[in-house]
Amino acid sequence: MNGWINYLFNAIALGMTFLYGSVGEILTEKAGHLNLGIPGIMCMGGAGGCIALQLMYRSGIPPMLIVIISILAAFLSGVLMGAIYSFLTVTLHANQNVTGLAMTTFGVGMMKFIISKIRPLQYMYALDYFRFPFSDRTDSLKYWGVMVYLAVVVAIVASLVLSRTRVGLHLRAVGENPATADAVGINVTAYKYGATCIGSGIAALGGLFYIMDYSGSPEAYLNIEPFGWLAIALVIFALWRPYLSFFGSMIFGALFVAGSFIPGLLGLTLPMSATPLLEMLPYVVTILVLIITSIRKKRENQPPASLGQSYFREER
Amino acid sequence: MNKTVALEMKQVSKYFGSLAANRKVDLTVYRGEILAILGENGCGKTTLMNMIAGIYFPDEGQILVDGQEVVIRSPKDAFRHKIGMIHQHFKLVDLFSAAENIVLGINDGERYNLKEVNARVQEIAERYGFHIDPKKKIHEMSVSEKQTVEIIKVLYRGADILILDEPTAVLTPQETEKLFAILKRMRDDGKSILIITHKLHEVLSLSNRVAVLRKGEHIATVETASTNPAELTEMMVGQKVSLNINRPEPENTQDRLLVSDLSLVNADGIKVLDDICFTARSGEILGIAGIAGSGQRELLETIAGLQHPAGGRILYHNPKTDKEEDLRDKTPMQIRELGVRLSFVPEDRLGMGLVANMDIVDNMMLRSYKRGHSLFVDRKKPKDLADRIIRELQISTPGTATPVRRLSGGNVQKVLVGREIAAAPTVLMAAYPVRGLDVNSSYTIYNLLTAQKQQGVAVIFVGEDLDVLVELCDRIMVIANGRVSGIVDGRTATKEEIGVLMTQTRAEIESQKEKEGSDRAEA
Numbered sequence: 001m002n003g004w005i006n007y008l009f010n011a012i013a014l015g016m017t018f019l020y021g022s023v024g025e026i027l028t029e030k031a032g033h034l035n036l037g038i039p040g041i042m043c044m045g046g047a048g049g050c051i052a053l054q055l056m057y058r059s060g061i062p063p064m065l066i067v068i069i070s071i072l073a074a075f076l077s078g079v080l081m082g083a084i085y086s087f088l089t090v091t092l093h094a095n096q097n098v099t100g101l102a103m104t105t106f107g108v109g110m111m112k113f114i115i116s117k118i119r120p121l122q123y124m125y126a127l128d129y130f131r132f133p134f135s136d137r138t139d140s141l142k143y144w145g146v147m148v149y150l151a152v153v154v155a156i157v158a159s160l161v162l163s164r165t166r167v168g169l170h171l172r173a174v175g176e177n178p179a180t181a182d183a184v185g186i187n188v189t190a191y192k193y194g195a196t197c198i199g200s201g202i203a204a205l206g207g208l209f210y211i212m213d214y215s216g217s218p219e220a221y222l223n224i225e226p227f228g229w230l231a232i233a234l235v236i237f238a239l240w241r242p243y244l245s246f247f248g249s250m251i252f253g254a255l256f257v258a259g260s261f262i263p264g265l266l267g268l269t270l271p272m273s274a275t276p277l278l279e280m281l282p283y284v285v286t287i288l289v290l291i292i293t294s295i296r297k298k299r300e301n302q303p304p305a306s307l308g309q310s311y312f313r314e315e316r
Numbered sequence: 317m318n319k320t321v322a323l324e325m326k327q328v329s330k331y332f333g334s335l336a337a338n339r340k341v342d343l344t345v346y347r348g349e350i351l352a353i354l355g356e357n358g359c360g361k362t363t364l365m366n367m368i369a370g371i372y373f374p375d376e377g378q379i380l381v382d383g384q385e386v387v388i389r390s391p392k393d394a395f396r397h398k399i400g401m402i403h404q405h406f407k408l409v410d411l412f413s414a415a416e417n418i419v420l421g422i423n424d425g426e427r428y429n430l431k432e433v434n435a436r437v438q439e440i441a442e443r444y445g446f447h448i449d450p451k452k453k454i455h456e457m458s459v460s461e462k463q464t465v466e467i468i469k470v471l472y473r474g475a476d477i478l479i480l481d482e483p484t485a486v487l488t489p490q491e492t493e494k495l496f497a498i499l500k501r502m503r504d505d506g507k508s509i510l511i512i513t514h515k516l517h518e519v520l521s522l523s524n525r526v527a528v529l530r531k532g533e534h535i536a537t538v539e540t541a542s543t544n545p546a547e548l549t550e551m552m553v554g555q556k557v558s559l560n561i562n563r564p565e566p567e568n569t570q571d572r573l574l575v576s577d578l579s580l581v582n583a584d585g586i587k588v589l590d591d592i593c594f595t596a597r598s599g600e601i602l603g604i605a606g607i608a609g610s611g612q613r614e615l616l617e618t619i620a621g622l623q624h625p626a627g628g629r630i631l632y633h634n635p636k637t638d639k640e641e642d643l644r645d646k647t648p649m650q651i652r653e654l655g656v657r658l659s660f661v662p663e664d665r666l667g668m669g670l671v672a673n674m675d676i677v678d679n680m681m682l683r684s685y686k687r688g689h690s691l692f693v694d695r696k697k698p699k700d701l702a703d704r705i706i707r708e709l710q711i712s713t714p715g716t717a718t719p720v721r722r723l724s725g726g727n728v729q730k731v732l733v734g735r736e737i738a739a740a741p742t743v744l745m746a747a748y749p750v751r752g753l754d755v756n757s758s759y760t761i762y763n764l765l766t767a768q769k770q771q772g773v774a775v776i777f778v779g780e781d782l783d784v785l786v787e788l789c790d791r792i793m794v795i796a797n798g799r800v801s802g803i804v805d806g807r808t809a810t811k812e813e814i815g816v817l818m819t820q821t822r823a824e825i826e827s828q829k830e831k832e833g834s835d836r837a838e839a
Contacts, residue, residue, distance in 0.1 A: 166419075166428040173409045173420050180407040183371070184421030184469075185392030299411060299455055 007254075007261040009143040015253030016151040017042075017210045021231025022238060022245040023151075023158050024078070024203030029235060030162065031195035032175040032306040033089060036100025038203050039228025040107020041081045045204025046211045046221055047111040048077025053123035053212075063129040067146065070126070070212070071205065078204025081107060082197035090192045093310040108225050111207075120218035123211075130213045147209040152246065154202055159242040171195055175304035178311040188311060206231065230256070233286040239293065239301045255281035319346045321383065322508040323368065323399070323477055328377030330363055337363040340377070341534040343527055345477065350499060350509045352519040352540070355529035355552055356756070361512045362404070364529065365479045368510075369401035370394035381477075392421075400470030401479040404512075406462050408454045415450035418469045440471050444498050444505075459608060460491040467498075478502065479510045484518055488607055489782065489815035496522050514552075516545045517783070530554055553756065561762050561787045563806075564770060569597040571633055572774035573619070573656075573743055574640075578628030580614055580798075588614045590799045592628070596743065598635070601765060601775040603789030603806060605782060605814050611798035612778045616745045620656065621648035632656065635742060655742035669732050672721035676702040676713065679720055680735055705734035709760065733761060737768060744768055747778040762788055782811040796820045 021038050028035045035041075052073035056066050085103055088094040130145040162168040173181040174191045182188050210227060211220045234252055238245035259278035263270045293301045325343040329336065338360045345351050355361045366372045368379065370391040378385050381397045388394050394401070408417050415433045434450040441448045446464050454462060463483060470478055480499075484492045499509055499522065513519060519526055520540060527537040528551040535551045573596040580589035588611045596602045604612050617623045619630055621643065630643040632654060643651055670679050680698035702716045709730040713723055720728055733749055746765065750758040765788070769775050779785045785792055789806035794817035801817040 164428070166423065169412075169416060169420060169428070173412070176409045176411055177407070180409055180417075181421070183391050183403070183407040185390060185395065186421045299453075305410070 003261070003265045006143075007257070007265065010257050010261065011254035012250050013143050013148060013214050013253070014257055015249035015251075016148050017206045017214060017227050017249075018231045018234050018252050019151045019155055019246060019249035020206030020209060021203045021228055022234040022249065023155050023242050024199040024201070024206075025232055025235045026238070026240055026242055026245060027158060027162075027171075027195045027199035027202065028082075029240060029307055030171050030175045030304055031192045031199075032178060032304055032309065032311070033086075033192060033196055034096050034100065034308045035082075035085060035103075035196065035200070036097055036232065037081060037085055037103025037107065037200075038100075038232055039225045040104035040110075041078050041200045041203050042107075042207035042210075042228045042231070043111035043221070043224050044077045044081050044107045044207065045074040046207030046224055047114040048204065049074035049208035049212065050115055050118055050123040050221075053126050054118050057122045057125060063126070064132065066126055067129050067132070070208065071147070071150075074204050074208035075201040078201035079197045081204070082200025083193070085200065086193045086196045089310070090189055090196070093312070096308050096310075104225070104228070111221060111224070115221045124216070124218060127212060127216050145213045147205065147213045150205070151209070154205075155242045155246045158202075162242065172304070175306055178306055182311075182313060192311075203228075203231065230282055233283060236293075236303075237286050237289045240303060251285070252282040255285065319349075321345070322347045322381070324380040324383075325364075325368070326378045326380065328364070328367060328374045328379065330360075330367060330372055331375050336532050338367070338374075338532045341529070341532075343534065343537070345508045345510060347476075347508055348503055348506045349524040350503050350511060350522055351537075352523035352526045353510060353512045353529065354514065354516075354519055354526050354548060356514065359529045359552075360532040361529055362481055363532075365401060365481060365510065365512060368394065368399055368477075369479055370399075371401075395473045395475070398474055398476040399479070400473055400475030400477070402463070402466045402470060402481065402483060404481040404483075404485065406466055408462060408465060410455040411453065413451050413453055414448060414457075414465045414468075417454060417465055418450075418472050420469075422473065437468055437472065440468055444471075444501050446498065459486045460488075460495075463487070463495070476506070477508045477510070479512075481512045482514075483511065484513065484515065485780070486608060488818050489811055490819060492518070515781075515783070516548055519548065520545070528552055561759070561784070562766055563788065563790075564766070566597070566600040566769070566790050568772065569599045570635070571595050572598045572635075573776075574629075574631040574633070575619070576629050576631075578615075578618065578630065579626045580611075580618055580623055581626045582614070587626075588798045589618065589625070590797075592795075592798075592800055594793050594800060594803060596774040596776055598742070598772045598774045599769055600790045601769050601777055601788060601806075603785045603792040604776065604778040604795060605785050605792055605818060606795035607818055608780065610795045610818075612795060613747060614798075615795070616747055616776070616778065619643065619651075619743075619745065621646060621651040632743075652739075655740070657736045657739055657741035657744050670720050670728065673719050675719055676706070676716045676731055679731065680705075683735060683739065701735075701738055705731065705738060709734050709764070729761065730757070733764060737764065741768075741773055743774045743776065745776040745778075748780060749777070750779070750781075750784075758784075782814055785814070786811060794818055 021042055025035060025038050049070040052070040053066065056069065081103060085099055088099045089096050130147060132146055162172065170181065170186045171191055174186060174188050178188045206227070207224050210224055215223070230252060234245055234248050238248045256279060258281060259275040321344055323345040325341055327340045327342065328338060329340055330338045341364055353361045353365065363372060367374045368388065370388045370393050373389055379388060380386065381399070386397055388397065409420065412420070415430055415437055418437055419433050437448065437450045446468060448461070448464050448468065454465065457465070467478070483495060487495060503509055511523065523540045525537055526540055526543065526548065528535040528548060530552060575595070576593050578589055578592040579587060582588045592615060594602070604615070606612055614623060618625050625644065631640045632643050633640050634654065641654070643656070671682065677695060677698045680701050681693060681695070684698060699716060705711065706713060706716065711723070711727045711730050713727060720731060723731070729749060733746065736744060749761050762784070765775050765777060777789060786806055786809055791803060792806050792809055792814060793803045794801050794814055796818055801820040804813065
């Protein structure tokens with residue numbers, strides 16, 4: 001049975017990478033902005049966190065503080081990317097898809113450049129720090145570090161904010177119908193900037209989490225980009241609801257690592273070439289969810305009505 | 317009556333580029349009165365009101381509330397001065413409930429509690445006699461319910477000055493009456509109400525005073541009791557206009573289009589057309605009345621071959637061959653070739669029929685590009701046609717090479733209707749052809765339709781203004797909930813009669829049909 005528990009722990013842990021990305025993207029999309037820059041933003045989060053770790057290498061700062069500072073650094077890297085994206089799409093009304101893709105291209109390249117310049121030892125030293133409060137354990141619990149719990153907290157808070165607070169109500173109104181929100185005196189631009197920047201910050205944590213918590217390998221940073229795309233797919237899968245994205249991320253995680261666990265657990269031997277096929281499963285499931293929600297056509301399950309459209313005030 | 321001034325505008329102007337939307341307008345609003353703002357389309361009524369509501373900022377002049385000069389830069393500022401506007405196009409979030417929409421944007425520091433909001437909404441509703449379910453989602457509401465939400469939204473914010481932009485355009489006569497009763501109750505409660513409209517009879521029955529605007533300028537404000545429609549129209553248009561539609565008796569009528577038992581199911585599986593039966597005759601205008609979204613659009617699209625009916629027949633009597641043909645077997649292209657023309661003017665005018673970024677010639681070509689055998693399209697004939705339409709319908713445009721989107725709404729509609737008429741149709745279907753047009757342009761379109769009727773065309777006219785329907789049409793078919801609730805004679809029918817038919821529910825129509833059936837059986 002130990003194998004199955006390992007599988008479950010691994011699936012949940014990987015799922016948190018998607019959870020950060022998708023919760024961030026949900027916040028952005030709720031403001032009516034489709035941010036395809038999430039993969040790049042997650043990469044930049046990883047890079048920002050690693051730079052912070054390198055700067056604190058052998059500095060004598062307590063481990064816990066090192067973790068917190070690097071998480072903050074990753075968050076700020078995301079906010080910075082989000083601010084660039086917002087400036088282009090909100091203020092300059094640039095096309096959101098093109099801007100997002102540019103952010104991804106930029107972020108991925110920049111991160112590869114940055115991390116390849118840092119010696120792995122100068123950030124990998126903190127691997128164990130990220131495992132607190134279970135740094136001393138040797139059993140399955142060691143799979144999960146502090147950022148797994150942080151991801152869950154972030155998802156719950158995002159969910160509550162969206163559904164229970166005035167800020168959430170206003171944000172949803174901005175994404176559904178910015179002209180209406182504007183007419184009742186909501187500062188549409190501020191909400192769009194705020195949601196995009198905070199969302200990008202949250203997504204950026206996913207990159208750091210993957211490098212320092214889930215993977216722990218010096219080559220990990222090369223794998224972040226595809227997870228960014230999966231996070232965007234997960235938003236659709238979760239019907240723009242953070243709490244559903246929590247379950248969705250675990251399913252995606254389970255499907256993604258199925259290739260490396262299931263054959264062994266069931267005593268099957270699959271050819272190596274089958275692994276990429278199994279890794280397609282999350283995308284197949286996303287397509288299925290898209291088909292089902294399109295057929296049912298419930299208003300509540302559709303994307304925010306103004307998603308992808310620029311808002312011009314004078315145009316009525 | 318002891319009058320206190322609630323709001324004053326002094327020499328207010330607003331320019332869009334070099335165009336003056338409002339020039340030196342003076343306006344005074346008292347507490348406890350209903351002031352109607354009257355004027356043609358594009359005369360600056362809405363712009364003027366938007367400046368009070370904080371959507372636009374005046375370029376010149378002052379606005380005074382309770383005698384104090386105020387600066388209103390945003391809707392929020394307007395609310396602070398207890399001014400609220402109900403826009404013509406509702407500003408509501410479809411996915412939210414009524415209560416959520418009502419509290420949207422309020423930041424009073426209190427905890428966000430929907431239950432309390434619901435209670436307060438009910439309290440306001442009872443005070444003025446509204447009926448509302450605070451928990452109902454906007455997308456499940458009728459137009460009049462949405463309007464109620466908009467009004468309560470403004471009252472909830474404590475507005476004392478309410479601005480309503482053409483509130484009756486989307487309502488049935490019964491709903492209008494209800495709204496007017498509520499507005500009068502608010503007036504008696506001391507609120508000031510500004511109502512924009514271009515329906516004269518409403519102005520006369522509701523308002524205390526009327527302010528008339530023309531081309532952005534304030535012409536006069538008069539006491540409603542001491543004026544009459546002719547005087548108001550003259551002030552509005554600047555010249556004497558005859559407001560009568562010429563309606564010649566139909567001649568040589570012949571059944572042209574026979575629709576029987578037509579039903580249509582939409583993509584959501586809802587029956588939008590149910591057992592529609594009617595006949596359209598040549599040399600006659602058949603009006604179609606109904607609340608917006610009762611199936612008018614779907615009916616016309618089905619006849620034009622754009623939608624596939626679930627059942628029923630659409631027989632077309634071809635005047636050339638004297639044979640009957642079933643349009644259901646034909647493609648939209650074949651139906652068009654038969655002379656059945658649809659000139660649909662959708663809500664956004666340009667959505668269907670014209671391509672906004674193309675010029676008039678190119679838009680003419682949308683109907684003729686398949687002609688000829690040359691490798692290149694023929695631009696000569698469409699150009700001639702475009703010139704002819706511009707001349708005959710007096711379209712004001714810099715030239716045929718101007719993109720259609722640069723033309724004003726009225727001119728766009730003339731291009732669309734003109735093109736369809738130019739094809740010498742045998743059946744002309746026009747949906748909302750005067751929507752958003754001013755008085756003069758509207759009458760041009762009515763005259764065009766009448767001219768077509770006199771040439772033996774079967775005209776089907778979907779309209780929303782009942783006053784026009786009863787003046788223009790020979791027969792009026794009323795649709796309610798996708799069913800025909802009655803076909804009445806345009807010369808004898810009254811608006812009230814049509815209004816009752818418009819609001820009939822399915823069950824009522826059903827029972828009426830049964831009754832007729834049994835009557836017939838007895839006879």
